[in-house]
Amino acid sequence: MGELELIERIRSEWGAAGRAAAGATGRASHGLAPSVALGIGDDCAILRPPRGHEILVTTDFTLEGRHFRRDWHPAESVGHRALARGLSDLAAMGARPLAVFLSLALPGEMLSTRAGRLWVDRFFTGLRALADLHRVPLAGGDTAESPCDLVLADIVLIGSAPAGRALRRSTARPGDALYVTGALGGAAAELAAIEHRATKRQMGAPSIPRSWRNGWETSSKSASDQLTAHPQLFPQPRLAVGQELLRRRLATAAIDLSDGLSTDLAHLCRESGVGAQISSAALPIHPLAMQARDAQANHAADAPNRALELALNGGEDYELLFSAPPTTQIPRTLAGVRITRIGSLVRGSSISLLDSAGRRSPLQPGGWEHFTGKH
Ligand SMILES: [Mg+2]
Structure with a gap:
């Protein structure tokens, strides 16, 4: 050919x-x-x-x-x-x-x-x-x-x-509430699992089961479930949610989560000239990230931090992060996708994370490049 x-x-x-x-x-x-x-x-x-x-x-x-x-x-x-x-x-x-x-x-x-x-x-x-x-x-x-x-x-x-209606990163205001779609950390958790399997067994890329291909063609519910179970291999871009946010004028600003929440939130804050406070307990963590164990340490005690680390810094989830006025009622789901409030925007430029004990610490942008290991 x-x-x-x-x-x-x-x-x-x-x-x-x-x-x-x-x-x-x-x-x-x-x-x-x-x-x-x-x-x-x-x-x-x-x-x-x-x-x-x-x-x-x-x-x-x-x-x-x-x-x-x-x-x-x-x-x-x-x-x-x-x-x-x-x-x-x-x-x-x-x-x-x-x-x-x-x-x-x-x-x-x-x-x-x-x-x-x-x-x-x-x-x-x-x-x-x-x-x-x-x-x-x-x-x-x-x-x-x-x-x-x-x-x-x-x-x-x-x-x-x-015309004039596209959502931007630069139009969020102090006091706005912050939301994310779907769940975080799944893509990085699945990648870590793929890497772990590959280094253990020295095997090549897996083939896609035939049933998935049939599923793509019929776009059945179970087939789409199979695909969403693979947030690294088959991330689902949130087009319908973005269009709903625009059509219903719900959001003041939005960005997609390609590099990780900590990095993309910093982009949104910088462009809008605001700071943010998010709560770790509020983050919707993907089940794959919850299951993740550090392949090296493999101590069960590390698992909660590992899951939070993946949700904050994992990247490639392709969920949306958006802000909305505090008085706007945001539905629990938009276009069938779960919406979770994770914090608020504040005056200034500092971005902080509130842990489950109520302690506040600065949130550093921690997205990393997957195949170089660079932060
Ligand atoms: Mg983007």
């Missing part, structure tokens, strides 16, 4: 979906239209944003060795995560996705060997499943042979939001 053949395959698969959706409903409810007037195949794509909307753009690198490891992450997960990161940025601003563009550099062996081609197929299966779930068409991109033995992907996501 050469580069051109790969492009042709992508074009026929993604293009066909758009046409099929258009044919089935009389108008394109999914796939290429109505947001994409012209997709893959010409020099540029032509997008058609809804009337009265502004365009939002976000880009994300997915680099082997930095954002994933081929021996830890199944190929479906790599495709899913590449798209999830950009979708989560759109979610943080309350935007709707219009189109995605993918530039992909693949090692030569991936185009020339059967195993390599299978990896590429599985990468696109994962990407495609998440794209279909959120009805975002692949409207263009580029492919090249990687100059090294690494997979490099660059995703550009285009979204739209009603």
